[in-house]
Amino acid sequence: MAELDTSGGGKHKGGKVRSKKVSTRIDLTAMVDLAFLLITFFMFTTTLAKKKAMDLAMPDNTVKTNQLPVAATRSMTILLGSHNKLEWYMGEPGKSAPTVDNYGKDGLRKALIENGKKVAATHAAPDNFMIVLIKPSDKSTYENLVSTLDEMSITGVQSYAIVKITPMELGDLQKNNIY
Incomplete structure (x- = not known):
């Protein structure tokens, strides 16, 4: 109110x-x-920022199943190293030189798109998609794995798996100073 x-103010005697x-x-x-x-x-x-989650189906390790043979030319392996660096190669380990790369649109995303197009162009219709193997090392961070999974979603890779890294691949990471 x-x-x-x-x-205040008021009249004084004899004044103005x-x-x-x-x-x-x-x-x-x-x-x-x-x-x-x-x-x-x-x-x-207002709604606060909602957590974003990606569905990830992990197989049961206790059940041994027969694996279907996959052409090595259809597979891309991504090795997650330290210092936000990764290494990728097409085909079998040791037969092609690995490429050291980073995350983002000019690194991993570009490699996924280019290799996916090459696989689609060289293979017949039912097998014309690329299979990606993601192998995190013990020096990589959880953020690196999530970034890699995000790139799989962004580029539309149909088939990918998270598998254990081999000692030979750890040697490649050490050789390139990203382990």
């Missing part, structure tokens, strides 16, 4: 007639109540 203070000084005092209680009501309204009505 606004209040007006009418005291002066106008009254009016001072105002504003009570802001209602304004503060309204502000808190608005804050609580917006807190209850």
Whole structure:
């Protein structure tokens, strides 16, 4: 509530007639109540950032199944190293030179798209998609694995698997100083 203070000014004996000084005092209680009501309204009505999750089906390791043979020219292996670096190669380990790369659109994403197109162009219709093997090392971070899985989703890779890294592949990572 606004209040007006009418005291002050007044007439003095034998002096000039002066106008009254009016001072105002504003009570802001209602304004503060309204502000808190608005804050609580917006807190209850807005949704906070929802966690994003990717479905990942992991096989049961206790059950041994027969594996179907896959042409080595259809497979791409990604080795996750340290310092946000990775190494990838097409085909079998040791038969093709690995390429050291990074994450993102100019690194892993570009390699996935280019190799996927090559596989699709060289294979017959039912087998014209690339299979990607993701092998994280113990020096890679969880963020690197999630970034790799995101790239699989972005590039539309149909078939990929997370498998254990071999000692020979660890040697490749050490040789390229990313282990």
